[in-house]
Amino acid sequence: MHRTSYEKAISEVKPITWFWLIGAIFGHPFYNVLAYLICTGQGWYIDTSTNVTLINMPIYVVSLLLIFVLRFAYHRWKLASKIKMNFWFSLEVFAQRKAFQTIGLLTFLMWAGEVEGNIAGFIYFPITILLGTIISILNLKRLRTIAHYISTQY
Secondary structure: OOEEEEEEOOOHHHHHHHHHHHHHHHOOOOHHHHHHHHHHHOOOEEEEEOEEEEOHHHHHHHHHHHHHHHHHHHHHHHHHHHOOEEEEEEEEHHHOOOOOHHHHHHHHHHHHOOEHHHHHHHHHHHHHHHHHHHHHHHHHHHHHHHHHHHHHHO
């Protein structure tokens, strides 16, 4: 198997990559709901009034960061078998593949604020399912494109 080295310094990472990275961390609707359910399931929330909860924001953000780290580690592991690349190059590739997740930042804002039970069920949940499905399909298509490229090149 032919291995190629891809190197990039942090200064060479495109500025738009950092925006896409924020989308990759906080923008996928399904991961936002997962982090929300982790926080509420562990009791890391405040009941602000009847049927209204506010999750602990630092723990919510840390949960999303941990989910991101797991996803990125899996991405690095899968690509490492085909292409030798340094951390920054791999981070940029990951962020570019997840660029469409930036439209899901809306769901981060929805679930991070005060959530009333009926609003969550009738408005937030359908928006999350719709955006999550669209983003997942787009991400899968982009990941299959890079997988096809890698399989034909190496």
